[in-house]
Amino acid sequence: MSIRHGLLALLERGQMYGYQLRAAFEESTGSTWPLNIGQVYTTLNRLERDGLVRPLPEHEGGQRPYEITDAGRADLALWFATPISRADRPRDELSIKLALALTTPGVDVRAVVQTQRSATMRTLQELTRLKYASDRPEDLPWRLVLDAMVFQAEAEIRWLDHCETSLVRYRPAPPAGRTTHPGAVDRADEEARR
Amino acid sequence: MSGPDAPVLDLRDVHRTHGSGAAAVHALRGVSLTVRPGELVAVMGPSGSGKSTLLTLAGGLDSPTAGEVVVEGQPLGTLDHRELARLRRRRIGYVFQDLNLLGSLTAAENVALPLELDGSGVRPARRAALAALEEVGLTGLGERFPDQMSGGQQQRVAIARALVGERRLVLADEPTGALDSQTGEAVLHLLRRRVDAGAAGVLVTHEARHAGWADRVVFLRDGIMVDSTAPLPGVEQLLSGSGR
Numbered sequence: 001m002s003i004r005h006g007l008l009a010l011l012e013r014g015q016m017y018g019y020q021l022r023a024a025f026e027e028s029t030g031s032t033w034p035l036n037i038g039q040v041y042t043t044l045n046r047l048e049r050d051g052l053v054r055p056l057p058e059h060e061g062g063q064r065p066y067e068i069t070d071a072g073r074a075d076l077a078l079w080f081a082t083p084i085s086r087a088d089r090p091r092d093e094l095s096i097k098l099a100l101a102l103t104t105p106g107v108d109v110r111a112v113v114q115t116q117r118s119a120t121m122r123t124l125q126e127l128t129r130l131k132y133a134s135d136r137p138e139d140l141p142w143r144l145v146l147d148a149m150v151f152q153a154e155a156e157i158r159w160l161d162h163c164e165t166s167l168v169r170y171r172p173a174p175p176a177g178r179t180t181h182p183g184a185v186d187r188a189d190e191e192a193r194r
Numbered sequence: 195m196s197g198p199d200a201p202v203l204d205l206r207d208v209h210r211t212h213g214s215g216a217a218a219v220h221a222l223r224g225v226s227l228t229v230r231p232g233e234l235v236a237v238m239g240p241s242g243s244g245k246s247t248l249l250t251l252a253g254g255l256d257s258p259t260a261g262e263v264v265v266e267g268q269p270l271g272t273l274d275h276r277e278l279a280r281l282r283r284r285r286i287g288y289v290f291q292d293l294n295l296l297g298s299l300t301a302a303e304n305v306a307l308p309l310e311l312d313g314s315g316v317r318p319a320r321r322a323a324l325a326a327l328e329e330v331g332l333t334g335l336g337e338r339f340p341d342q343m344s345g346g347q348q349q350r351v352a353i354a355r356a357l358v359g360e361r362r363l364v365l366a367d368e369p370t371g372a373l374d375s376q377t378g379e380a381v382l383h384l385l386r387r388r389v390d391a392g393a394a395g396v397l398v399t400h401e402a403r404h405a406g407w408a409d410r411v412v413f414l415r416d417g418i419m420v421d422s423t424a425p426l427p428g429v430e431q432l433l434s435g436s437g438r
Binding site: 121124125132153154158161165 | 240409
């Protein structure tokens with residue numbers, strides 16, 4: 001998601017100035033996505049340049065509120081109507097790390113899997129505790145954000161379990177030019193059956 | 195060892211072998227686990243890793259081949275059959291995937307049953323049963339029979355039965371069974387609340403999302419504990435304190 005659309009969605013509720021936008025943004029994402037005020041103003045400048053928001057006269061306190069334009073509303077509606085493509089998300093460092101661990105000499109892949117699973121499990125416990133603590137009806141948007149993170153963490157743990165069972169059966173092909181002793185194969189099979 | 199923080203459950207280097215010689219199956223191979231009041235421990239691992247064996251040993255439904263199981267300071271190996279049965283009825287609550295509710299008894303009668311078996315009078319047992327049903331959100335449904343209730347309600351009755359009276363150790367084996375995710379979550383919520391009120395809990399599950407409700411998660415692999423995790427202290431501040 002872009003901060004752009006987040007800010008547009010907030011301005012759809014009514015005019016706001018920078019600090020209000022930052023506070024509202026963090027509130028609606030349960031502080032899982034902290035913004036600094038610089039990011040807010042940079043984004044507002046771009047939105048203004050693109051005609052999606054317009055600045056209003058400054059308040060007495062010197063804060064300048066912004067309001068959404070019709071073009072901004074159309075852009076926001078399009079964003080809500082368009083599914084998010086997985087291809088747009090950043091590459092998954094963990095899967096790349098495991099793939100490299102398998103082919104890098106001297107790396108204990110099972111230890112990598114186990115360390116990651118413990119860490120992700122811990123995250124899952126922390127998220128669940130936060131969820132448990134937010135059980136008022138008005139916490140629903142925040143709980144759904146937490147649920148999304150819970151399901152993602154769960155998926156990662158399932159994938160790590162899957163990696164672990166695949167590793168039990170994994171026997172790397174012998175380096176080219178070397179023939180395998182038949183006994184070695186038997187032992188590997190023996191181990192796999194264990 | 196006694197006192198409010200003394201372990202409710204203590205598994206000490208527990209082994210369980212089924213069969214002998216070449217056909218021996220080593221279900222548990224030296225597992226140690228301590229669970230204190232207010233603590234919920236999740237046990238995870240693939241099928242056949244020893245999860246359910248651990249739970250049956252903890253509940254005194256089976257005895258270890260070696261090692262010791264101690265519940266509320268009492269080594270189970272030193273108890274005779276009658277003492278063990280009494281400890282199980284009074285101190286240990288079980289929630290299983292198949293609910294084992296008796297279809298010919300009402301919800302309240304199902305919940306009161308362990309107390310009545312333990313010699314409690316019908317009236318106090320019924321009072322305790324109604325209180326337990328209230329605790330799981332089934333106020334007013336005590337007179338229904340299991341087949342007049344939804345799957346989620348039946349599971350709550352099973353939980354009420356596990357929590358009724360003064361049970362300090364709650365053992366749950368995949369307690370959310372085939373429930374949908376919302377109802378399953380409500381079941382875990384109940385378990386968590388009881389543990390927060392001072393019970394000790396062990397939850398066997400293969401779902402990471404459910405294990406997330408625990409204070410500590412242990413992983414079993416081929417009867418050995420390979421890994422364990424606990425939340426970092428002060429995690430409530432993890433997200434609310436970020437971005438400063």
